[in-house]
Amino acid sequence: AQKVTQAQTEISVVEKEDVTLDCVYETRDTTYYLFWYKQPPSGELVFLIRRNSFDEQNEISGRYSWNFQKSTSSFNFTITASQVVDSAVYFCALSDITSGTYKYIFGTGTRLKVLA
Amino acid sequence: DGGITQSPKYLFRKEGQNVTLSCEQNLNHDAMYWYRQDPGQGLRLIYYSQIVNDFQKGDIAEGYSVSREKKESFPLTVTSAQKNPTAFYLCASSMSSTNEKLFFGSGTQLSVL
Numbered sequence: 001a002q003k004v005t006q007a008q009t010e011i012s013v014v015e016k017e018d019v020t021l022d023c024v025y026e027t028r029d030t031t032y033y034l035f036w037y038k039q040p041p042s043g044e045l046v047f048l049i050r051r052n053s054f055d056e057q058n059e060i061s062g063r064y065s066w067n068f069q070k071s072t073s074s075f076n077f078t079i080t081a082s083q084v085v086d087s088a089v090y091f092c093a094l095s096d097i098t099s100g101t102y103k104y105i106f107g108t109g110t111r112l113k114v115l116a
Numbered sequence: 117d118g119g120i121t122q123s124p125k126y127l128f129r130k131e132g133q134n135v136t137l138s139c140e141q142n143l144n145h146d147a148m149y150w151y152r153q154d155p156g157q158g159l160r161l162i163y164y165s166q167i168v169n170d171f172q173k174g175d176i177a178e179g180y181s182v183s184r185e186k187k188e189s190f191p192l193t194v195t196s197a198q199k200n201p202t203a204f205y206l207c208a209s210s211m212s213s214t215n216e217k218l219f220f221g222s223g224t225q226l227s228v229l
Contacts, residue, residue, distance in 0.1 A: 004158070009156070033215040035217065035218075037218075037220075042222060043204065043206075043222050043223040044206075044220050044221065044222040044223065045159075045206065045208075045218070045220040046220070047217040047218065047219070050215075050217050052215075091158065091159070095215045097215070103161060103164070103174070104149075104159075104161070104218065106151075106158035106159040106160075107158050108156065108157055108158045109156075109158060
């Protein structure tokens with residue numbers, strides 16, 4: 001069965017610290033997609049990144065970077081020099097294509113609090 | 117601006133009452149989804165629709181119903197059969213159902229009186 005685990009329920013850091021959010025997934029598919037979304041206090045989830053299972057290159061976008069490792073089934077997200085505006089709940093998600101339709105399986109989220 | 121509009125932002129349901137949550141998108145997306153979010157839990161799929169006039173049950177469809185008569189609209193009805201409806205409901209859409217990123221609305225908080 002497909003599953004996404006975000007073991008860190010809540011993380012608090014002081015502004016300008018680096019922080020890594022962990023995501024571990026389980027799937028029997030050889031082709032799958034992984035996603036990260038940010039949910040600020042307003043409630044709307046915002047897409048951050050999508051990565052397919054064939055692309056293990058790390059990605060960097062400004063202060064954000066992602067480390068995808070198939071060997072450990074992990075897709076971790078690092079924020080460098082965190083800012084108060086980064087405070088939000090972050091969700092990791094996996095696309096499920098085993099049924100012939102495409103459903104997304106979400107982790108339980110990690111609440112990040114960045115303190116000034 | 118293109119996006120997804122959910123209304124109302126807050127909704128209160130009396131026992132035995134059906135209520136309908138609205139979701140409208142102007143992104144010309146084929147696929148639309150309804151998720152339920154409970155505190156400390158991830159998003160759970162209620163229903164999804166890949167095309168107009170067609171929809172499928174998600175993981176927690178019991179007590180809910182949907183319709184997809186127009187491409188832009190995917191309303192969710194929470195029926196009286198849903199015994200624990202208090203939650204945050206999120207509507208989403210994607211260009212197709214093929215692993216595209218999801219666009220989300222701002223959600224509806226449903227509470228029971």
